Amino acid sequence: MDLAANAAVAGARIDSSVTPGDALAAVAQFELELDDSHTIFLPPHQTVEADYGWEMRMVGGGCFVMHVTPDSDAARQGLAPGDRITAINGLRPTRQSLWRCATCGKRCARSRTAS
Numbered sequence: 246m247d248l249a250a251n252a253a254v255a256g257a258r259i260d261s262s263v264t265p266g267d268a269l270a271a272v273a274q275f276e277l278e279l280d281d282s283h284t285i286f287l288p289p290h291q292t293v294e295a296d297y298g299w300e301m302r303m304v305g306g307g308c309f310v311m312h313v314t315p316d317s318d319a320a321r322q323g324l325a326p327g328d329r330i331t332a333i334n335g336l337r338p339t340r341q342s343l344w345r346c347a348t349c350g351k352r353c354a355r356s357r358t359a360s
Contacts, residue, residue, distance in 0.1 A: 246278075251279075258270075258274070277345055297317070306339075307329050308329065308339075309328065313325055
C-alpha cells in the first residue's frame with residue numbers, strides 16, 4: 246500500500262467535499278483502506294441520525310435484508326425482507342466486513358445488489 250498516495254486521494258476528496266458528511270466519509274474511507282483492525286476512525290457525534298428504512302443481518306454465510314420500513318425510500322426502490330445483499334459499494338458483506346458495510350454502505354444503499 247502506498248500510504249502517501251492514499252493520503253493524497255483522501256485529501257483531494259476532503260478538499261472537494263460539499264458537506265461535512267462528505268469530508269467525514271473521505272476520512273472514513275481512508276481509514277477503511279488501511280484494512281487494519283487496530284486503526285479506527287471515530288467521527289464526531291452527529292446531531293442528526295439518518296434512517297435509511299432497512300436493516301440487514303448475517304444469517305449463516307449470507308447477508309440478508311431483515312426489515313424494510315413501509316413507505317421508505319428503500320421500500321420504494323423495491324428492497325424487501327429476505328433479499329440477499331451480495332455487495333454494497335463493491336464490498337461483499339461477510340461476518341468480518343459487515344461493520345464496514347453498515348458504516349459506509351447504508352448511506353449509499355442504491356449501490357447494493359439484491360437478489
